[in-house]
Amino acid sequence: MKIIGKIGDKTDNTLDLSEGERFKTFLRRVAERVKVAEGVDAIEDILRCIYRNEPVSTKRISQYTKLPLPVVSRVRSILERSRVLKRDERGAIYTEYGRKLVEDSLKFKMKKDLKCPTCKGRGIVLDEMFKEILRKHREYAKLRPTVNTRIDQSHATPETAVYRAALMADRGDLEGKRILFIGDDDLTSIPTAMTRFPEEVVVMDIDERLLNLIEEISKREGLNIETVKQDFREELDRSYWGQFDTVFTDPPYTLEGLKLFLSRGVEGLGEGNSGVLYLAFSHKPIEEYLEVQRIINSMNFAIYELIPGFNTYEGSEIIGNTTFLARLVGKNLKKFKKEDIDLNKLYTGDVRPTVRYYRCLRCNKIYRIDGRDRVIEDLTCECGSRKFRMIKREKIKEREL
Amino acid sequence: MKIIGKIGDKTDNTLDLSEGERFKTFLRRVAERVKVAEGVDAIEDILRCIYRNEPVSTKRISQYTKLPLPVVSRVRSILERSRVLKRDERGAIYTEYGRKLVEDSLKFKMKKDLKCPTCKGRGIVLDEMFKEILRKHREYAKLRPTVNTRIDQSHATPETAVYRAALMADRGDLEGKRILFIGDDDLTSIPTAMTRFPEEVVVMDIDERLLNLIEEISKREGLNIETVKQDFREELDRSYWGQFDTVFTDPPYTLEGLKLFLSRGVEGLGEGNSGVLYLAFSHKPIEEYLEVQRIINSMNFAIYELIPGFNTYEGSEIIGNTTFLARLVGKNLKKFKKEDIDLNKLYTGDVRPTVRYYRCLRCNKIYRIDGRDRVIEDLTCECGSRKFRMIKREKIKEREL
Numbered sequence: 070m071k072i073i074g075k076i077g078d079k080t081d082n083t084l085d086l087s088e089g090e091r092f093k094t095f096l097r098r099v100a101e102r103v104k105v106a107e108g109v110d111a112i113e114d115i116l117r118c119i120y121r122n123e124p125v126s127t128k129r130i131s132q133y134t135k136l137p138l139p140v141v142s143r144v145r146s147i148l149e150r151s152r153v154l155k156r157d158e159r160g161a162i163y164t165e166y167g168r169k170l171v172e173d174s175l176k177f178k179m180k181k182d183l184k185c186p187t188c189k190g191r192g193i194v195l196d197e198m199f200k201e202i203l204r205k206h207r208e209y210a211k212l213r214p215t216v217n218t219r220i221d222q223s224h225a226t227p228e229t230a231v232y233r234a235a236l237m238a239d240r241g242d243l244e245g246k247r248i249l250f251i252g253d254d255d256l257t258s259i260p261t262a263m264t265r266f267p268e269e270v271v272v273m274d275i276d277e278r279l280l281n282l283i284e285e286i287s288k289r290e291g292l293n294i295e296t297v298k299q300d301f302r303e304e305l306d307r308s309y310w311g312q313f314d315t316v317f318t319d320p321p322y323t324l325e326g327l328k329l330f331l332s333r334g335v336e337g338l339g340e341g342n343s344g345v346l347y348l349a350f351s352h353k354p355i356e357e358y359l360e361v362q363r364i365i366n367s368m369n370f371a372i373y374e375l376i377p378g379f380n381t382y383e384g385s386e387i388i389g390n391t392t393f394l395a396r397l398v399g400k401n402l403k404k405f406k407k408e409d410i411d412l413n414k415l416y417t418g419d420v421r422p423t424v425r426y427y428r429c430l431r432c433n434k435i436y437r438i439d440g441r442d443r444v445i446e447d448l449t450c451e452c453g454s455r456k457f458r459m460i461k462r463e464k465i466k467e468r469e470l
Numbered sequence: 471m472k473i474i475g476k477i478g479d480k481t482d483n484t485l486d487l488s489e490g491e492r493f494k495t496f497l498r499r500v501a502e503r504v505k506v507a508e509g510v511d512a513i514e515d516i517l518r519c520i521y522r523n524e525p526v527s528t529k530r531i532s533q534y535t536k537l538p539l540p541v542v543s544r545v546r547s548i549l550e551r552s553r554v555l556k557r558d559e560r561g562a563i564y565t566e567y568g569r570k571l572v573e574d575s576l577k578f579k580m581k582k583d584l585k586c587p588t589c590k591g592r593g594i595v596l597d598e599m600f601k602e603i604l605r606k607h608r609e610y611a612k613l614r615p616t617v618n619t620r621i622d623q624s625h626a627t628p629e630t631a632v633y634r635a636a637l638m639a640d641r642g643d644l645e646g647k648r649i650l651f652i653g654d655d656d657l658t659s660i661p662t663a664m665t666r667f668p669e670e671v672v673v674m675d676i677d678e679r680l681l682n683l684i685e686e687i688s689k690r691e692g693l694n695i696e697t698v699k700q701d702f703r704e705e706l707d708r709s710y711w712g713q714f715d716t717v718f719t720d721p722p723y724t725l726e727g728l729k730l731f732l733s734r735g736v737e738g739l740g741e742g743n744s745g746v747l748y749l750a751f752s753h754k755p756i757e758e759y760l761e762v763q764r765i766i767n768s769m770n771f772a773i774y775e776l777i778p779g780f781n782t783y784e785g786s787e788i789i790g791n792t793t794f795l796a797r798l799v800g801k802n803l804k805k806f807k808k809e810d811i812d813l814n815k816l817y818t819g820d821v822r823p824t825v826r827y828y829r830c831l832r833c834n835k836i837y838r839i840d841g842r843d844r845v846i847e848d849l850t851c852e853c854g855s856r857k858f859r860m861i862k863r864e865k866i867k868e869r870e871l
Contacts (some may be wrong), residue, residue: 182640190593266579359801362767375774
């Protein structure tokens, strides 16, 4: 691996960054160093984000660039050590030296994004009815059970859930339609049903805590949501096959998770039928993105619309990033055969095992959690406390497996 | 073919539309009658558009639903004869009877779209610089040569061209980048170069009238745009291979046209390289849409973003509809081999031969133009006039070929 010199390190001529080309070489080395799949473009994206938005937090950069937070964090550190960036209390800013470098070398000129200030790039706005739904849903969202990271649960913000319902309504996929949620740890079914637009709303999930909460809210609000406990590794009960017009799913962000959840969606829409499926899925490096789209296409879904960064998630900083929302329209739909889905690679923890370090907030003892045998939800500290903060996260390398 | 009865036709029980299900049957018959590929969903989309936007013109309905204008026009006529719709001077509106039908049967409730009023759903807005560019570009756009329908030319509005440049700038694909236009009858290169963001702007087109105009504007504005006369059936000159970061193309809306223009784009970005390609392409029925996306994927482009209806076109009412804009990101790019592109099916006139009827504006004589042997641009009336209005357009059926 190449060593990245510091800027101004006069002992290494190749790192005298007085010229644009040398700065680009430096950026390529940064990309190699942090091993980011998107390569030097990712580093440029981070620099551009800071140029247009400084001062800006690491989390915001991650949301903006769609890059994982740990990558952004490492790049930021390297660029600070190289005196391209510095930090004030509100986030990353350029040094004078750094600003001149990116303007000379990368030709940055745009000081501001053109993102629509009204809709934040989503393309739709909430009317009075949806604003009222958001007000209510903010309260209900507080009642969500804690996430189960083992099955890749994470919480989209209440705003995200309401904007999803608004988008589906705007596109004509709710009024008079039968809607199926393949998993719903974000409680998107609640604002969807609150519109009173759909004929029928059915939520399937494996998590009974979640189903109980949805039932409770449904009763209180008279929403008539039907809940079904469902392990998506199994086929849906045949009574549900072909019973829906619209499906919503935010599956585990693995290729096998995608195949599985979309296949259950196809059962709901009906094999051989037409239908609309809304898919929330994470921004991926290009090779994996290509695979995602091939999977979608192979089921006879076409991407009619794709809005990057539509969904934002709350909770841990690691999942502080965004996912895209795609509106898929299918005809003569096909699902994957059971034998073509590898059930051992459903969750991100299966595919890319990650070890997380947690510090007990009471006694400061540190625990190592690999997410396979033990998850943070099960952990109790020796001191009796169950409150922890994640302090570090790293992928387990192949040789350690 | 089934006959569609009029509503209130008491001699035919199946058409007594007092119940929702019967209305749906009626709508299915309308879909069959107009032979729309999207089926009954298309009829529902038209009804929904009118419900939310009445009074609304046929052209606006076509833009909204992404359906061809002749289809919308026929559906509207049938629904008027069936007393579901009527018309006032501003466009289609519901009869009381029709409104009750769609509310009871299709459960329409939303009286208004949620489309963002600020950005019209595009997600971006123009800043002062882009507004100034639009002001100038409106004037330049008036100088465009008349369209050559034989090669599927059509004119995107000046706003569309400027919003395209703004989107590319916002996404970080202009600053410091080398941009190639594979065809540019919309003059999108002009606002793009006016930003002064790109390092290099090259326009390739087969139409010398267009290239001359671009050169002229480029000189006047000091834009330094390079123009190249290029028949895209031939490979680009090797000196251009791999020389670009970003490609823009609005190809003929056929599968073979797509393969050809994207392949030229891949030459510009470099086979085996990474790169970004912006594609404007028409909304297609689902089967064809699937093919479009398979072609894109097979070249190792992934759809990172897709905005339906981003581009609007002016001129003839027939092309008064919209196309989507997709931002494709590719890695290890591949082009189609020459033998895998059918050059006899490049243009819509090749694939779906269309006959158009034109009326001379001076003497009212009517001409039939099939677009293969003779195009409207070549026509001179017996009376000496060259001004015509298109009065009818129909596809040539297989048996007539």
